[in-house]
Amino acid sequence: MPHTIVIFGASGDLTSRKLIPALANLMRNGLLPEETTIVGFSRTLMTDEAWRDSLQATTEAHAGGQPFTATDWEAFAPSIHYQPGDIGKAEDLARLQDRLQALEGGRAATRVYYLATAPQFYAPVVSALGNLGMASEDAGPRRLVIEKPFGTNLETARALNSHIHTVFNESQVYRIDHYLGKESVQNILALRFANTIFEPVWNRRYIDHIQITVAEEVAVGRRGSYYDSAGVLRDMFQNHLLQLLMVTAMEAPVRFNADAVRNEKVKVLDAIRPLDLGHVADAGIRGQYAGYTAEPGVAAESQTATFGAIRLEVDNWRWQGVPFYLRSGKAMSCRTTQIVIGFRQPPLELFAADNSRSQREANRLVIQIQPAEGIQLHFHTKVPGDGMRLRLTDLEFSYSREFAGRLPEAYEPLLLDCMTGDASLFARADEVEKSWGIIDPFVRAWQSVDMSPIPTYEPGNWGPPSSTDWMLAQGRSWFDLCPVLS
Secondary structure (H helix, E strand, O other), X not given: OOEEEEEEOOOOHHHHHHHHHHHHHHHHOOOOOOOEEEEEEEOOOOOHHHHHHHHHXXXXXHOOOOOOOHHHHHHHHHHEEEEEOOOOOHXXXXXXXXXXXXXXXXXXXXXXXXXXXXXXXXXXXXXXXXXXXXXXXXXXXXXXXXXXXXXXXXXXXXXXXXXXXXXXXXXXXEEEOHHHHOHXXXXXXXXXXXXXXXXXXXXXXXXXXXXXXXXXXXXOHHHHHHHHHHHXXXXXXXXXXXXXXXXXXXXXXXOOOHHHHHXXXXXXXXXXXXXXXXXXXXXXXXXXXXXXXXXOOOOOOOOOOOEEXXXXXEOOOOOOOOEEEEEEEOOEOOOEEEEEEEEOOOXXXXXXXXXXXXXXXXXXXXXXXXXXXXXXXXXXXXXXXXXXXXXXXXXXXXXXXXXXXXXXOOHHHHHHHHHXXXXXXXXXXXXXXXXXXXXXXXXXXXXOXXXXXXXXXOOOEOOOHHHHHHHHHOOOOOOOOOOOOO
C-alpha cells in the first residue's frame, strides 16, 4: 500500500533539520516503504522544485553519518512535493486533499499527517481535517502525529485531547517525544527485560535512589519569549524527564506491543505519590542562571526557572521508599542526559577502617543517553599494595565502540513507526494528562507570590548551591560529572 506523509508547517526548521533528513536516511538505508510520497503544506509560496532545492542543502548538512551524495538526493527528491496554503482557509485544505488524491492515483493509501506547526494551530488543523473527511479510514489508515507541547497544563491537555478525539480515534494519534526514539532509551528496555542479571536487583531492596538528569550547556538564546512563558518544568519535566522515569520504573509488559508497553508506563504514573501545594516546596529546588533576564524576549523581572530539581516517590511494591530525583537546566556545566541508578551500601562495611567515607561510595549504574550513548557500571576493586584500600572503577559499554556506523537519529525510528502503525514509543492521552497532573502542582507553587526570590547560578555550574545543599540534607549527592563516555 502506498504511504503519504503530509507535513503541516513544512517551511519550518523542524521539517528541514529533522524530518526530511530522517526520511532521507530511511530511504538511503532501504527502510522507507516503497511508494512513499512526502507532501509539504505551508503558507510560503513555492513550487515542488523550489522546495526540493531549499531542502537539498539542509538534508546534506543534517543527514549525518556518510555524506548524503548528489546520487542519494536524486533518488530521494522525486518523492517530495509541495502544496502552498493557509491552514485557516477551507479552500486551501480542499486543494490539498485534491492534490493528495491525485498523487495517490485514487488508490487506498496510508496517510500520516504530521503537525510540525506552532501548538496554537493543532486544533484548527484537526478541525479542518475532520471537516473534509480526511481522517476517515475508508481509503486506508489515517494517522495524526503531534509534536510537544501537548497542552500547557492538565486543563489544556484535556481540552486538546477532547478536541482531537472528535475527529480522530485515539488509535490514530501519535504524540511524539523524540527522546523515546533514541537508541539508548530503547536500550533501557533491553537492559532490563532481555537480561536476567539486572532484574533481581532492580528494586527497593538494592537501589537507594535514582537520578535522571537532562543538562543543557546552551542558554535560552533566541527562545526567550517562549521559554519565559514555559520555564523548565513545562519545557523538560512533563515530557522528557517523566518519560525516562517511566521507562526506568515500569514493570515488564506481558508482550512488546503498544498497548502492553503503554499500560505499564501509565501504572508508574498512577503510583507516583500526589503532592499538593503545601508539600511541593520541600520536594523541589528551582534556579535561574545569571544573565537570563537580559536575554531577548525575557521580562526584566522574570522569576521563571531555568533550572529545576524535584523528588518523586513511586508508591508500589518495587519502588516504595526509593526517591526518584529529576533534574534539568539551561546554561549548565555540559550537555548530558543520563540516568544514574544509585545502589545501597553493603549491610556490613568490612573495609571501613582502611577507607574514608568518600572512598566507600556505593555502586552506580550510569545509563548515558547523550551525547555518547552507553552504559557504565561503577564498582569497587582493591588497590594494589598493603591493606584493603578500595577504588571505584568501572565496566562500560559504548555504542560507538561496539557497533560500526552511525546510530539512527531519534526521528528515524519514530517516523518509521508512524508509517507502520507501531505506537509503542508514543504517548497515549491518559499518559499525557497524568504527567501534567504530577507537574502542575510544582508549576503553581513556583509561580506563587509566596515563594522567595528565585536563586541564581552562574552559567557553567550544575545549578544553584541550594540544589547541592538540598541533596546533602537527604543524605545523598548529585552525580555531577560531565559525560562519563566520550
